[in-house]
Amino acid sequence: MSLVVKYEDKELELTKSTTVKRMLERMDIPPETVFVVVNGQVVTQDERVGPGNDVQIIKVISGG
């Protein structure tokens, strides 16, 4: 069982749990440009995510 996290044209497959911080690092996403929602809740970078979770990465930076 694994979790596939998608953000724009990026994709990461997680087979075991990791922190949000590490997940964003692996996807090369600057943490200040997004926030992460796990199972409907906004989470901090210390939160662990992995298979079985519903993960959304929401972009906040815009051209303005």
Place this chain on the structure above:
Amino acid sequence: MRHHHLALCGDCFTTWMKNQTMRNIRRNNMFRQEDKVLVCVSGGKDSLALWFILESLGYQIEAMHIDLGIPDYSARSRDFVMQMAERLGREPIIVDIGLDLGITVEDAQKYSKRNPCSVCGIIKRHYMNSVAVERGCNVVATGHNLDDEASTLLMNTLSWNLDYLAHQSPVSPPHDGLVKKVRPFCFFGEREIGIFSFLNGIDWVREECPHVGGSSTMEYKYLLTRLEEDHPGIRRHFYAKFLQARHVFEKENETTLHPCDRCGMATSVGTCAFCRAVEQISEAKEKFG
């Protein structure tokens, strides 16, 4: 929020955002309960959240949305504005420039050599002022956030654009027919506003304007967010310290403005930039369209 050394639950974060907005409005003397404020709402998270918060704080608000006629993007943006209007039980002022002017921002790119982002800015500034005057609003509020302010400041500093530096402020005072403009969210990062919107069920247009591609604003924003990761609070510090020192860029004599010979809005020349742009794009559209 590492830069504030603060960790809050959802409810406390919502209260904190509202309190900080009110504090910024009061501290910078932006407006009072008796003022009538025109909030410009694009359909993005910042302006929608601003409208939502200002209504919840009990200010006298009129909301305005400008439909710029950008295929698909403008229609989707307008939908989010109407969703919020329904939620708040308000009727926003909709300016559809295709109907009002016979041209759109798309036409600027299609038929003239003008940069669509520059035309968009000219059109927005014109309607912000003219609609405020028409509706008796003495203040115009926009959703500019800390990332907008810090990236603009960085751009203007790197090019030492002294005129722009002199005018960058949370409050632009009224001046010869120009209505006062304020930026109540200027100390909130985009991330804070995004989280506030999510927690309060505010949905916004997620896609970028199709004309934004390659804009230098985005480059500077990304640069600053990278710095922020290693130095929490650096954007806020950069902007706040600039505001303390901004007076050194101010000139003693502001340019005198007078009514445009066509539309009557304030300008420093005979015919304002808006009227000239509309005329040029309309002519180009007629010729090549």
